[in-house]
Amino acid sequence: MFFNELKYFILSTLREKKLIFWLILFPMFMGTMFKLAFNGLSEKEFSFKAIPTAVVEIKENSIFHEVVNSVSEGDNPLLKASFTDKDEAEKQLNEGDIEGIIFVDDTISLKVAGSDMEETILKAFTDRYLTQEKLMTEAAKKDPSNIPAMTKAMSEEMNVLKEEPIETSSNDRYITYFYNLLAMVALCSSVTGLSIVTANQADQSPLGARKCCSPTPKLISTLAIMLGCWAVSAVCMVTTVSFMAFVLKIEFGSRLPLVYAGGILGSITGTSMGYMIASLVGGSTEKKNAVAMTVSLSGNFLSGLMVGDIKPLIMEKMPLLNELNPSAVICDSLFYLNIDKGYDRFIGKMLTLLAMTAIFTAIGFIFTRRKKYASI
Amino acid sequence: MADTVIKIDSLVKRYGELIALDHLSLEIKQGEVFGLLGPNGSGKTTTINCLLSLLSYDKGTIQIFGKDMSPTAYDIKRDIGVIMQNVAVYDELTVQENIDYFCGLYITDKEQKAQYVEDAIKFVGLEDFRKFRPKKLSGGLLRRLNIACGIAHKPKLIILDEPTVAVDPQSRNKILEGIEELNRNGATIIYTSHYMEEVEQICTRIAIMDKGKKIAEGTKEELTAMIKNTETIKVTLHELPDEVLSEISALPHVYSTDFAEERLTVSCSGGKHNLIRVLEVLQNHDMHIGRVTTEQPTLNDVFLEITGKALRDKEE
Numbered sequence: 001m002f003f004n005e006l007k008y009f010i011l012s013t014l015r016e017k018k019l020i021f022w023l024i025l026f027p028m029f030m031g032t033m034f035k036l037a038f039n040g041l042s043e044k045e046f047s048f049k050a051i052p053t054a055v056v057e058i059k060e061n062s063i064f065h066e067v068v069n070s071v072s073e074g075d076n077p078l079l080k081a082s083f084t085d086k087d088e089a090e091k092q093l094n095e096g097d098i099e100g101i102i103f104v105d106d107t108i109s110l111k112v113a114g115s116d117m118e119e120t121i122l123k124a125f126t127d128r129y130l131t132q133e134k135l136m137t138e139a140a141k142k143d144p145s146n147i148p149a150m151t152k153a154m155s156e157e158m159n160v161l162k163e164e165p166i167e168t169s170s171n172d173r174y175i176t177y178f179y180n181l182l183a184m185v186a187l188c189s190s191v192t193g194l195s196i197v198t199a200n201q202a203d204q205s206p207l208g209a210r211k212c213c214s215p216t217p218k219l220i221s222t223l224a225i226m227l228g229c230w231a232v233s234a235v236c237m238v239t240t241v242s243f244m245a246f247v248l249k250i251e252f253g254s255r256l257p258l259v260y261a262g263g264i265l266g267s268i269t270g271t272s273m274g275y276m277i278a279s280l281v282g283g284s285t286e287k288k289n290a291v292a293m294t295v296s297l298s299g300n301f302l303s304g305l306m307v308g309d310i311k312p313l314i315m316e317k318m319p320l321l322n323e324l325n326p327s328a329v330i331c332d333s334l335f336y337l338n339i340d341k342g343y344d345r346f347i348g349k350m351l352t353l354l355a356m357t358a359i360f361t362a363i364g365f366i367f368t369r370r371k372k373y374a375s376i
Numbered sequence: 377m378a379d380t381v382i383k384i385d386s387l388v389k390r391y392g393e394l395i396a397l398d399h400l401s402l403e404i405k406q407g408e409v410f411g412l413l414g415p416n417g418s419g420k421t422t423t424i425n426c427l428l429s430l431l432s433y434d435k436g437t438i439q440i441f442g443k444d445m446s447p448t449a450y451d452i453k454r455d456i457g458v459i460m461q462n463v464a465v466y467d468e469l470t471v472q473e474n475i476d477y478f479c480g481l482y483i484t485d486k487e488q489k490a491q492y493v494e495d496a497i498k499f500v501g502l503e504d505f506r507k508f509r510p511k512k513l514s515g516g517l518l519r520r521l522n523i524a525c526g527i528a529h530k531p532k533l534i535i536l537d538e539p540t541v542a543v544d545p546q547s548r549n550k551i552l553e554g555i556e557e558l559n560r561n562g563a564t565i566i567y568t569s570h571y572m573e574e575v576e577q578i579c580t581r582i583a584i585m586d587k588g589k590k591i592a593e594g595t596k597e598e599l600t601a602m603i604k605n606t607e608t609i610k611v612t613l614h615e616l617p618d619e620v621l622s623e624i625s626a627l628p629h630v631y632s633t634d635f636a637e638e639r640l641t642v643s644c645s646g647g648k649h650n651l652i653r654v655l656e657v658l659q660n661h662d663m664h665i666g667r668v669t670t671e672q673p674t675l676n677d678v679f680l681e682i683t684g685k686a687l688r689d690k691e692e
Contacts, residue, residue, distance in 0.1 A: 001480065001481060001484060004477065004480030004481065005480075005481075008466070008469060008473065008476075008477040008480075011468070011469065011473070012466045012467075012468040012469050013468075015468035015469075016468055202430045205464075206460055206462040206463065206464035207464045207465075207466070209425075209430055209460060209464065210458060210460060210464040210478070210525070210526075211481065212428075212429075212430055212447070213428050213430070213453060213456065213458040214453060214478075214481035214482060215450035215451070215453040215454040215481070215482060216481045216482075217448070217450065
């Protein structure tokens with residue numbers, strides 16, 4: 001009974017033209033349009049320029065001073081550092097003359113004005129210094145003659161930072177629009193998720209009524225359709241990612257399999273969201289459909305699909321909203337996959353999506369379980 | 377005495393202030409073709425939905441095959457086939473796939489299922505349309521597919537809720553013949569309709585419903601015997617003097633006469649040779665007699681006499 005349900009659900013859904021349009025053809029079309037629009041704006045010719053930075057020394061730190069000087073020298077320096085006071089540094093930051101201020105006090109802290117590549121490099125710079133500072137201080141105490149050698153070694157390591165983001169990611173900053181497009185495919189999968197309720201409840205459709213007359217337990221039917229929804233949305237996501245990666249030649253970096261994985265998990269979250277919406281919203285299938293599409297597209301809007309600047313604005317004013325918006329979480333996960341050397345932030349976002357999926361599914365299940373109908 | 381397949385006792389279903397079913401009790405025996413007849417809104421479909429545990433109800437009990445019916449009574453549901461008023465098939469699946477899918481909800485054995493699907497396709501005469509999608513089928517063929525999906529698993533009890541709505545006469549006859557064949561093959565049938573001709577044609581026992589109540593129950597003969605009218609005589613005449621009409625009205629067993637638009641209508645209650653007596657009076661007065669017909673009372677007459685209104689809306 002389970003496989004009978006699964007087989008015919010997948011077959012009938014994949015033959016649904018409306019669904020195929022919204023989950024495969026429309027994203028392909030949008031992706032092609034993005035590609036054409038952004039082609040001229042590509043930053044493939046990107047070359048690294050020293051990051052203008054102010055260093056405010058509230059307390060003396062000779063090792064850090066040396067490191068800053070080292071990474072500011074040479075033909076291709078990491079920083080264009082200027083040692084100044086706090087007021088002057090704040091003024092320069094506000095006027096956009098510098099990308100960030102490094103405060104040298106009991107510890108090293110950083111203040112930046114935005115979240116672009118330069119700010120990310122500055123953050124990585126201070127983070128790396130802080131992780132190695134203790135080791136260097138202890139080594140210097142034992143033998144002060146080691147300081148120049150250690151400083152040089154650390155400076156060389158810091159210089160690598162200006163290459164890392166370029167090597168591990170696409171230079172194309174407009175790739176975030178493609179991430180948003182993938183997030184749209186994921187959230188629009190909520191429309192398939194509606195079927196978990198509409199195809200199973202007697203008060204939702206004649207099909208639901210007919211199925212409720214059969215000896216197939218609703219739990220089996222629900223699980224089969226849920227799995228079917230996940231499979232269909234995964235197929236749509238894989239198709240879209242493949243089209244972008246191999247036809248449009250969008251550079252997802254060297255971690256394409258993880259882009260597939262992130263996208264598929266996003267789609268599963270989307271279908272679960274549809275399941276929850278269908279269980280909470282009363283009325284006709286059309287009404288549920290409209291609510292699911294509105295919620296999905298609102299999420300996409302807030303994550304920057306339509307207006308690219310909206311996401312940084314929300315990040316600044318309502319950061320929690322970005323954490324709760326599945327579309328933003330999907331975009332962030334793919335973004336981190338592209339810019340981070342490690343996987344910590346990507347895994348963090350994946351866990352967030354898993355938690356959302358679990359919560360959405362649980363709500364859907366609770367509100368449809370053993371439902372009795374007063375009218376159909 | 378045949379086994380009781382369905383026993384409904386004092387069923388009450390309310391929609392707010394509206395009482396959709398008012399202490400409805402029914403007992404349906406094995407092998408019957410039981411008709412639920414009533415106008416739109418009389419409670420037929422609500423009865424079916426309660427029977428199938430699709431709807432909750434306020435009071436009463438429902439037993440099928442001697443067991444209490446509930447949404448999780450899967451052993452009971454396994455032997456029930458349902459054909460709803462609305463066509464319930466997947467638009468994206470072919471005729472064969474649809475039947476295979478719905479049969480698969482009941483039958484797990486692959487070989488048996490394949491055989492049953494084949495039997496169902498042949499039974500409804502859709503052999504030439506097995507690869508068609510529902511949207512390509514005519515209204516009649518679509519109804520046949522709907523029926524095939526409901527009966528493919530060879531149920532012991534088949535419930536048909538107005539299966540011939542909006543169906544052409546040819547398909548309607550095919551459907552009715554099919555129902556009779558299913559019954560001959562051993563299935564108990566519940567058939568709801570507001571078409572009295574269909575119910576009269578195929579049902580062995582009939583319950584007439586109005587406003588959620590069962591107002592009469594029995595065989596067609598038993599139902600028609602309940603009412604005063606047993607025979608209606610209609611004679612075409614160019615003219616009919618009042619004294620002749622009075623003489624006819626005075627005949628034994630005649631309880632109503634009417635002459636309008638060159639047609640005499642005489643309603644009789646019981647008795648024999650009513651037609652001969654009426655014709656004798658007309659001949660005695662040298663009336664030129666045209667077309668003569670006699671009609672037995674219909675279920676509509678039964679409904680009309682009990683409720684004071686026609687069974688079907690005029691536009692139908």
